[in-house]
Ligand SMILES: Nc1ncnc2c1ncn2[C@@H]1O[C@H](COP(=O)(O)OP(=O)(O)OP(=O)(O)O)[C@@H](O)[C@H]1O
């Protein structure tokens with residue numbers, strides 16, 4: 103049965119509530135803080151109602167807030183409904199900011215309060231189901247590579263990963279930028295029988311076209327001027343392992359032909375070589391381009407597309423993953439707070455609204471960067487919308503708040519923001535980022551170090 107703890111010093115209200123609720127829930131009552139805490143330790147209730155004015159501070163609120171903090175420390179998943187005096191809006195809001203689920207103002211109307219309690223239990227049940235699913239996902243092997251998600255669309259993805267991992271078929275992963283395509287490719291490898299062999303990734307979009315062929319297939323000594331020794335290509339390195347062809351949509355047509363030949367015959371020839379070299383590699387490809395459409399316009403070979411997409415895993419955009427947004431936001435918040443040695447805080451209700459309704463054009467990568475930056479930059483007790491620094495508008499607002507800074511501090515702040523923005527806008531390409539800032543690459547690295555901008559550089 104669902105457990106409810108009622109914390110209320112007024113004997114009359116206490117019995118009124120416990121009477122009114124005992125039919126639906128297993129009810130425990132306490133009249134003061136310590137008694138309440140021991141009940142919570144013992145029963146870990148899903149929902150608690152907490153009177154703000156507890157003895158010895160019946161007319162104030164400090165004892166109530168202290169109790170709220172301690173409840174959440176003992177049992178973070180418990181939904182606490184704060185019962186406040188009439189017209190006590192300020193404390194009500196403070197309670198919610200400090201992690202209360204909701205508040206209710208006296209005098210108590212039992213029917214109304216029942217409605218709030220019921221919703222709280224409902225939410226607790228959903229969260230519990232979520233963490234149960236997350237637990238089962240983690241324990242079926244997806245956690246070592248850290249793919250987070252409990253939305254129906256992601257559960258489908260997880261089930262596809264598990265199904266294809268044990269087979270040898272080629273997999274095509276598509277999805278917008280930052281949706282986790284590389285993460286999924288690695289997961290398939292790690293869960294496959296090839297896991298102890300190499301996972302070789304090659305980014306077809308990042309290597310200049312004239313170098314891509316030798317990068318992929320290698321060359322023999324003397325194949326061209328400057329080829330002083332035989333060099334193996336990435337394809338060969340993936341022998342018995344997995345070859346991940348990232349941004350496959352960028353592969354030039356002549357190399358599409360060579361790749362197709364390899365997929366059909368399972369052999370390659372190094373540039374300038376005659377020998378057929380047998381390579382047994384599992385192929386996973388990824389793209390954020392619409393290559394189905396490009397097969398129609400001739401930009402991508404149809405026969406190659408069919409070879410690569412025996413199984414097609416489509417990653418949903420972050421905006422289509424519902425509660426996964428907050429699941430991921432909290433995950434990154436914990437992760438980066440720990441990494442940076444900062445106390446983990448909570449997102450305020452307004453921040454949660456903002457994060458949940460934003461479009462996320464850069465998907466999980468954008469969310470991760472945003473949370474990381476917030477952990478570095480802000481220090482308040484909860485994370486508020488302005489800490490999340492969402493738009494040009496908020497950036498402009500930032501300039502007004504410079505009035506409290508010295509010129510030196512303001513310069514530092516702008517410098518830091520611009521470096522982060524440039525690196526993000528050029529997707530970690532340091533050459534382009536430094537160019538856009540009008541500084542040299544070593545200077546950019548110095549600034550990155552100076553401002554402690556970490557991880558973006560991965
Ligand atoms: N479901 C997830 N759980 C945890 N972290 C994730 C998840 N999805 C993506 N990430 C993180 O987001 C970042 C981007 O992921 P990844 O590089 O796999 O995306 P991508 O689809 O390959 O992006 P691009 O198209 O830009 O290459 C990485 O830091 C990754 O660890």
Ligand SMILES: [Mg+2]
Nearest residue numbers: 280283284348
């Ligand atoms: Mg990628």
